[in-house]
Amino acid sequence: MNLNCTTLAKEELEALRVKLQAEYDKFADMKLDLNMARGKPAPELLDRNTALLTDMDKWCAADGTDCRNYGVLEGLPEMRSFFGDALGIDPERIIIGGNASLTLMYDAMARLMMFGTSKSSAWAKEGKLKFLCPSPGYDRHFAITEEFGFEMITIEMNSDGPDMDTVEKLVASDPAIKGIWCVPLYSNPQGICYSDEVVARLGKMKTAAPDFRIFWDNAYGVHHLYGKTKLADIFAACEAGGNPDRAYYFFSTSKITFPGGGVSMMAASADERAFILKHMGIQTIGHDKLNQLRTLRFLKDAKGLEAQMERLAVELRPKFEIVANTLERELAGSGLATWTAPKGGYFVALDTMDNCAKETLRLAKAAGVTMTGAGATFPGKCDPRDRNIRIAPTYPDCKELQLAMDLFCVCVKLAGVKKLLGEI
Numbered sequence: 001m002n003l004n005c006t007t008l009a010k011e012e013l014e015a016l017r018v019k020l021q022a023e024y025d026k027f028a029d030m031k032l033d034l035n036m037a038r039g040k041p042a043p044e045l046l047d048r049n050t051a052l053l054t055d056m057d058k059w060c061a062a063d064g065t066d067c068r069n070y071g072v073l074e075g076l077p078e079m080r081s082f083f084g085d086a087l088g089i090d091p092e093r094i095i096i097g098g099n100a101s102l103t104l105m106y107d108a109m110a111r112l113m114m115f116g117t118s119k120s121s122a123w124a125k126e127g128k129l130k131f132l133c134p135s136p137g138y139d140r141h142f143a144i145t146e147e148f149g150f151e152m153i154t155i156e157m158n159s160d161g162p163d164m165d166t167v168e169k170l171v172a173s174d175p176a177i178k179g180i181w182c183v184p185l186y187s188n189p190q191g192i193c194y195s196d197e198v199v200a201r202l203g204k205m206k207t208a209a210p211d212f213r214i215f216w217d218n219a220y221g222v223h224h225l226y227g228k229t230k231l232a233d234i235f236a237a238c239e240a241g242g243n244p245d246r247a248y249y250f251f252s253t254s255k256i257t258f259p260g261g262g263v264s265m266m267a268a269s270a271d272e273r274a275f276i277l278k279h280m281g282i283q284t285i286g287h288d289k290l291n292q293l294r295t296l297r298f299l300k301d302a303k304g305l306e307a308q309m310e311r312l313a314v315e316l317r318p319k320f321e322i323v324a325n326t327l328e329r330e331l332a333g334s335g336l337a338t339w340t341a342p343k344g345g346y347f348v349a350l351d352t353m354d355n356c357a358k359e360t361l362r363l364a365k366a367a368g369v370t371m372t373g374a375g376a377t378f379p380g381k382c383d384p385r386d387r388n389i390r391i392a393p394t395y396p397d398c399k400e401l402q403l404a405m406d407l408f409c410v411c412v413k414l415a416g417v418k419k420l421l422g423e424i
């Protein structure tokens, strides 16, 4: 257990500061150049998937469709069945997209703004609109709502999902609130999993906006590291609440095969799906069926996907353990930080003391370790308490990661002690 720094006298803090500065300077002398800024798989993980790129001497789908040619806007039936089996979604709800689910999310938002929903008209005609942003969250979600001019409302995260008391209160009275971002399993960055109760409440809550939409981005839905956490069915919850059109579901194989070279999907109610396909059919004649075919040949079926995810977990667990063990060894009991212990996904989130995140990351960068920018996990890149830091352990190799985490902990401590001394 570490010294609780918050109880130290000024002279003790000053002595500690000198010691930490010497440790920090040693790291700075090493001239490190490590990057933990984005959640990307390491090259070795990608190498394991290269078979996907070689097995393309057959190009016909199960029903004989020649995948080298135009068509099949909604995606190959076997690709829809694959995602349906893997995620527990009726394939009839599913549309296959291109190489990234973020494009589907952006396009869904653009469509809502320009054309509305199957039962309501263009959102853009309604004046100033608002979107709920559970935070810390995924910066690229917030960038989409920012780009379309939404006022973003930060919602605090509890250990079982967004603070639903606040969500219910806000959406019930304000028709300008049009939707909410959700990463329901192993959220980015905290690794939080939505409880059945939260899912049920999202499906049934009364919203002043009749066309309120849940952007259900289940990007880490199969990324289990320590046992399988189950997620309740958002479509069933919306139907049970009398809101069958409320959820748009997104997923992709980005973090399963190749980020940016995978297959994405979106799912919705029958009415919404028909509406989406009508507009998507103007945008494209069909997405890349060859990629659908080769991805399917590689992953095969829900069992094949499970085996692939277990192989990935074997590679990722040691990295998550380096993060957890280093934080525990260096910071437990110090009073300078708290952090999450995700059971899956891609990230760990750490909270410093208030007003210490920027300084921590400045110190880390100056000594050669780049991490996701402070504030990035909040709407408008503004963390009101300047304390949340996203740790992305997947890209560096274990040796580099250990070094980066050792330095990072020195930076957390140095920034914390400076704060306690009243210097920041």
Ligand SMILES: Cc1ncc(COP(=O)(O)O)c(C=O)c1O
Pocket: 039, 099, 100, 101, 102, 103, 138, 183, 188, 217, 219, 251, 252, 253, 254, 259, 260, 264
């Ligand atoms: C929550 C979340 N959604 C979506 C994405 C990106 O997915 P895609 O590559 O399918 O656009 C990421 C990538 O980090 C993510 O963390």
